[in-house]
Amino acid sequence: MREDTLRAVLMVKAIEETDRAGTLLPPGDRAQATREAVRAEGSSAGEPMAVSDDAFLARALGARAERLLPPLVQRFPIVDEALGRTRTPQWLLLALLALAFASGLGLSAMDGSKRINILALPFFGLIAWNLIVYALLAAAWVRARTASPALSRRGSVLARLLERRVEPLLRTTRRVHAVLGEALGRYASSWVSLGAACTAQRARQWLHLAAAVVAVGLIVGLYVRGTVLRYEAGWESTFLGPGAVRAVLGVVFGPVVGWSGVDLPQTLADVEQLRWTATGGGGDAAPWIHLIALSLLCYVVVPRLLLAGAATLTLARLGRASALPQELRPYAADVLRGSGVLRSTGVVSVTPYAYEPSEATLAGLERWLRSALGGEVQVERRTTLRYGEEDMAGTAFAVGAHRAADLHVLLLNLAATPEVENHGVVIAAARDAAHQARPPAAVRVVVDESPYATRLAGDASLAPRLEERRRLWRDFVAGYGLAAEIGDMPHFGIPQ
Numbered sequence: 001m002r003e004d005t006l007r008a009v010l011m012v013k014a015i016e017e018t019d020r021a022g023t024l025l026p027p028g029d030r031a032q033a034t035r036e037a038v039r040a041e042g043s044s045a046g047e048p049m050a051v052s053d054d055a056f057l058a059r060a061l062g063a064r065a066e067r068l069l070p071p072l073v074q075r076f077p078i079v080d081e082a083l084g085r086t087r088t089p090q091w092l093l094l095a096l097l098a099l100a101f102a103s104g105l106g107l108s109a110m111d112g113s114k115r116i117n118i119l120a121l122p123f124f125g126l127i128a129w130n131l132i133v134y135a136l137l138a139a140a141w142v143r144a145r146t147a148s149p150a151l152s153r154r155g156s157v158l159a160r161l162l163e164r165r166v167e168p169l170l171r172t173t174r175r176v177h178a179v180l181g182e183a184l185g186r187y188a189s190s191w192v193s194l195g196a197a198c199t200a201q202r203a204r205q206w207l208h209l210a211a212a213v214v215a216v217g218l219i220v221g222l223y224v225r226g227t228v229l230r231y232e233a234g235w236e237s238t239f240l241g242p243g244a245v246r247a248v249l250g251v252v253f254g255p256v257v258g259w260s261g262v263d264l265p266q267t268l269a270d271v272e273q274l275r276w277t278a279t280g281g282g283g284d285a286a287p288w289i290h291l292i293a294l295s296l297l298c299y300v301v302v303p304r305l306l307l308a309g310a311a312t313l314t315l316a317r318l319g320r321a322s323a324l325p326q327e328l329r330p331y332a333a334d335v336l337r338g339s340g341v342l343r344s345t346g347v348v349s350v351t352p353y354a355y356e357p358s359e360a361t362l363a364g365l366e367r368w369l370r371s372a373l374g375g376e377v378q379v380e381r382r383t384t385l386r387y388g389e390e391d392m393a394g395t396a397f398a399v400g401a402h403r404a405a406d407l408h409v410l411l412l413n414l415a416a417t418p419e420v421e422n423h424g425v426v427i428a429a430a431r432d433a434a435h436q437a438r439p440p441a442a443v444r445v446v447v448d449e450s451p452y453a454t455r456l457a458g459d460a461s462l463a464p465r466l467e468e469r470r471r472l473w474r475d476f477v478a479g480y481g482l483a484a485e486i487g488d489m490p491h492f493g494i495p496q
Contacts, residue, residue, distance in 0.1 A: 002319045008065040014187035037064035057332045058324035082184045085166050086191045100210040104217015116233045116285050123292050127299045201315045208308035215300035219293045234274045234282030242271040256294040262287040326481030330442045348377045349405035353426045354387040355413035360490035368492045390425040397433035408434045408443040415452040418476040427480045445477050448489040
C-alpha cells in the first residue's frame with residue numbers, strides 16, 4: 001500500500017475506532033464511502049464482488065479512506081498537520097546530500113598543504129569507516145534473520161524521533177478536543193508500527209546516498225585541487241617501515257591496480273623513495289589521485305549506491321498499491337463486511353493449541369466473540385492442535401469450517417511460554433490460512449489467562465508476573481502482524 005494511502009487509511013481507522021458516537025465521521029458518511037469505494041474498485045477491477053483478494057481489499061480500503069479524509073481535513077485542519085508530521089520532507093534529502101558533498105570537499109583539503117599523504121585519514125579513514133558499516137549491516141541482517149520476530153519496533157530511534165515530533169501537536173489537540181486528540185494519538189501509534197518499515201527504508205536510502213556523495217566530494221576535491229595546484233604524494237610514519245607500507249598499499253590498492261593503468265611501488269627502495277624526510281622524498285601525485293579515486297569508487301561509491309538501490313526496491317515493494325498489511329485485515333473485515341467483498345456467514349472457527357479449554361472457557365469465549373463482533377455468532381470448535389503437531393497446522397487450518405468461517409480464532413494458554421518453533425509456527429499458519437482463503441477471512445489470537453492465574457492463586461507476586469506474561473505474549477504475537485486478545489475467558493461477561 002502506498003505511503004500516502006496507508007496514512008489516509010490509518011487516520012480514518014484511528015478516528016473510527018475512537019469516534020464511536022460519530023461526531024467526527026458521521027456513520028452515514030462512512031457507509032456511503034464504503035459503497036462508493038467497493039462499487040468503483042469492483043467495476044474497475046472487473047471481478048465479482050464476492051470473490052476478492054488482498055489487492056482488491058487494499059484498493060477498496062484505500063479508496064474508502066481517500067473519500068472520507070478530504071471532508072475530515074476540511075472540518076479539522078489539524079488532521080492534515082498530523083499527517084504532515086509523519087511525512088519526511090524532501091528538502092531534507094537535498095540538504096543532506098549538499099552537506100555530504102561539502103564534507104567530501106573538506107576532506108580533500110584537510111591537511112591544507114600541497115601534499116597527499118597516501119596513508120592519511122581522508123582516504124584510509126573513509127574506507128575504514130565504510131568497511132565497518134558494511135560489517136555492521138551484515139551482522140544486523142543476520143540478526144534480523146535469526147532473532148525472534150516478536151522484537152518490538154517501538155524502541156527504534158526512528159520511532160522515538162517520530163513520537164517526539166508528533167507529541168506537541170497531540171498535547172495541543174487534547175486540550176481543545178479530547179476525542180480528536182485521542183484519535184490522532186492512536187494514528188501516531190499506528191504509523192510508528194506500520195509506517196516504520198517505510199521510514200526506515202527511506203532513511204537507509206538517504207544515508208547510503210549521502211555516504212556515496214561524501215566519497216564523490218573527496219574525489220572531486222582531489223581532482224580540482226590537483227588541476228590548479230601541484231601536488232606531490234608520499235608517506236610518513238613513526239611506526240611503519242617500507243615493508244609494512246608496501247603491504248598496506250597492496251591490500252588497499254591491489255583490487256584496482258589491474259585496471260587503473262598505474263603500477264604500485266615494486267621494491268622496498270621504491271617505497272622508501274616516497275617517504276618524506278627532512279631532505280626530500282615523495283613523488284608525482286597524479287597516479288595516486290587516480291588510484292585513490294578508483295579505490296573510493298570500488299569500496300564506497302558503488303557498494304553504497306547498490307545498498308541505496310536495494311532500499312529503493314524495498315520501498316517500491318512496500319508501496320505496491322495491492323499490498324495490504326496483515327495488521328489491517330481485521331479492520332478491512334469490519335468496514336467492508338456486508339459489502340460483498342468479504343463473506344458474512346457468522347461462522348467463527350475456534351482452534352485451541354497445546355491447551356484443552358474447559359466448557360466454561362468456551363462459553364466465555366463465545367460471550368467475548370458476541371461482544372467483540374457485535375452480534376450472534378456460530379462457533380465451530382475445532383480439534384485441538386497438540387504440542388508437537390505444528391507441522392499439521394497448515395492442513396488443519398485449510399479444511400472444514402475454516403473455509404466458510406468469517407473469523408479464525410486461535411486459542412492459546414497464557415501459562416505457556418511462547419516459542420517461535422511451536423507457537424510461532426501455529427500462529428503463522430492461522431494467519432496465512434485466513435489470508436489465503438477466498439474470500440479472505442479475519443484471524444484473532446486469543447490468550448486465556450485463567451490457567452496461569454489459577455496456578456499462581458494466592459501468590460503475592462501474581463499481579464506483576466501476570467502483567468509481565470501479558471506483555472510477553474503481546475510482543476510475541478505482534479511479531480506476526482497480529483494483536484493478542486488476552487483475558488480471563490471463563491469469567492468474561494459474568495458479573496463479579
